[in-house]
Amino acid sequence: MTSQDPPEKRPTRYASRRSRLVHSTPFYYGWVIVALGATGGVMTNPGQTPGFSAFLNHFIEDLGLSRSIVSTLYTAATLTASLFLPWVGRLFDRRGSRFMICLFSLLLGLACIYMSLVRNAVMLFFGFVVLRQFGQGSLTLASKNVINLWWVRRRGRIMGIVGVVGALLSGLFPYLANTLIDQHGWRWTYVILGGILLGVMLPLGYIFARDRPEDHGLLPDGAGLKPDDDNPTSQSAESATSDQDSSPPKRAESTSEPLEVNWTLAQAKQSTAFWVTCAAMSCVAMLNTGLYFHIFSVFEDGGLSASTAATVFVPIAATSAAFQLITGLVIGRIPPRFLLAASLFMESAVLISATHLSSVTHAYAFGIFWGIQSGIEMLVMGVIFANYYGRQHLGAIAGFSSTLLVAASALGPMPFGIARDLMGGYGPVLTTMAILPFSLAFACLFFGKPADRPPEDS
Numbered sequence: 001m002t003s004q005d006p007p008e009k010r011p012t013r014y015a016s017r018r019s020r021l022v023h024s025t026p027f028y029y030g031w032v033i034v035a036l037g038a039t040g041g042v043m044t045n046p047g048q049t050p051g052f053s054a055f056l057n058h059f060i061e062d063l064g065l066s067r068s069i070v071s072t073l074y075t076a077a078t079l080t081a082s083l084f085l086p087w088v089g090r091l092f093d094r095r096g097s098r099f100m101i102c103l104f105s106l107l108l109g110l111a112c113i114y115m116s117l118v119r120n121a122v123m124l125f126f127g128f129v130v131l132r133q134f135g136q137g138s139l140t141l142a143s144k145n146v147i148n149l150w151w152v153r154r155r156g157r158i159m160g161i162v163g164v165v166g167a168l169l170s171g172l173f174p175y176l177a178n179t180l181i182d183q184h185g186w187r188w189t190y191v192i193l194g195g196i197l198l199g200v201m202l203p204l205g206y207i208f209a210r211d212r213p214e215d216h217g218l219l220p221d222g223a224g225l226k227p228d229d230d231n232p233t234s235q236s237a238e239s240a241t242s243d244q245d246s247s248p249p250k251r252a253e254s255t256s257e258p259l260e261v262n263w264t265l266a267q268a269k270q271s272t273a274f275w276v277t278c279a280a281m282s283c284v285a286m287l288n289t290g291l292y293f294h295i296f297s298v299f300e301d302g303g304l305s306a307s308t309a310a311t312v313f314v315p316i317a318a319t320s321a322a323f324q325l326i327t328g329l330v331i332g333r334i335p336p337r338f339l340l341a342a343s344l345f346m347e348s349a350v351l352i353s354a355t356h357l358s359s360v361t362h363a364y365a366f367g368i369f370w371g372i373q374s375g376i377e378m379l380v381m382g383v384i385f386a387n388y389y390g391r392q393h394l395g396a397i398a399g400f401s402s403t404l405l406v407a408a409s410a411l412g413p414m415p416f417g418i419a420r421d422l423m424g425g426y427g428p429v430l431t432t433m434a435i436l437p438f439s440l441a442f443a444c445l446f447f448g449k450p451a452d453r454p455p456e457d458s
Helices: 020-024 030-043 049-063 067-082 085-095 097-115 121-150 155-184 186-208 265-269 272-293 295-301 306-330 336-356 360-389 394-410 413-423 427-433 435-447
Strands: none
Touching (some): 030 186, 049 272, 067 121, 067 272, 067 394, 085 121, 155 186, 155 360, 265 272, 265 394, 272 413, 272 435
């Protein structure tokens, strides 16, 4: 595709595969993809920072390591994991969602089982690398991107629905992990998590994952079949694969293809909005990772118990779910950069409020406010690059941005841990760090809008 091609006339590169499962489904198959992507997002929790938070004190006690050392290992491991994400994004574009979801479900499950065998700092570092790579990075990217490929016009609302499910279940994960640890120990808890990934997510990905709707003669959002004169692949639909079916897919009332302008990664890199958005997302990832990683210790410093810290994830999950749905409903009317800026302003307030946790009431109010911030941020992060730069090169663009995001998240735990060991508390580092999102919020407002069309290829 050249930059001069009008989006409605762009040549297609998709080949019709005529999946029996897709065409026998009595409703638009994109809804199956929504369920699969939401499940995949929940399954990444063992590699997400809130998932680690329930295990952190056990690493310190059982392995005889200081908080600073564990934080530094986590930082180095996350940085290492981030180096592979550009390759993961390009592989997604080449091999598709089914291969990627199955591969990384398998690897993340094995990584969890490996964590049950950790005995020293070196083994812990490697465990952090594989959990962060396959959990926070790879499976997260594949689960989000597969939904973005099947939805365009209704993408915001769909991601809002996915966010409700993901936030509620992910918010419960630290509490459930803490309960399993109390009952079975942290090592057997990792074995249980690995078994769930291998026994549930891997077969779900193999059975239900499908690539772009155009591959099956459909359009995003369930818009129906492409007109024959505009879709050469529809003429080759008779050449089916092993799961072919002779019955045609059902037509929807509208057969007009959604207008979409696709940018390459190189073109996106020439956009100031791309770098501002990446910086904003990376900043929030860094700060939330640091706070989540040490959240049990932050609560203990405020005189609150570990069980209180675990239960606060429930209001975080509930409000995050609600505001992901609300944000998904309004993102078509409010520019994404405005919503991203709002989440950055709120992030500053979250960091400041974390220095004043002195009662259970304060703790729950903190959790509610953090959930609102998280809900807005997660919805915007899930759709903004697909909205701005199209679907055709989404894997490469999302892979590059995820590299920056994961690398930034690696930097969060270390300064928090060092500040706690050297200063005896988190107050100074939380207050200082609050300046960053406040500043980037203004950058999003003034420099976060991309051009209507990509620049000319050189």
